[in-house]
Amino acid sequence: MLIGMSDAFALPMPGTFLTEADYNAMRHHLRGVRIVELRQIGGTPEDGAEVMAYLEAEGFAVKFRLLERMSPPPLKRIVFRYPGPKQAEMTIAPEIVE
Secondary structure (H helix, E strand, O other): OEEOOOHHHOEEOOOOOOOHHHHHHHHHHOOOOOEEEEEEEOOOHHHHHHHHHHHHHOOOEEEEEEEOOOOOOOOOOEEEEEEEOOEEEEEEOOOOOO
């Protein structure tokens, strides 16, 4: 289900993890990307499923990994890295409060 005034500015209905700011950040940081490796540190399985469903609905090829920890730990809930052309690593850390 979408909210918004037109299809050009429509946003998915907010879930339990993603906020409108998160959707905007993903749209900005994943421009030109086709393959996303989604990595989750902590949180619930529903958090990763919500993000993965959104990315797949947007047409990205998504690989998912659950991580126990990361060194150094992320400072933000969503972090992006670009290992190659049209590829992104997106790490989500639902337990981090910004």
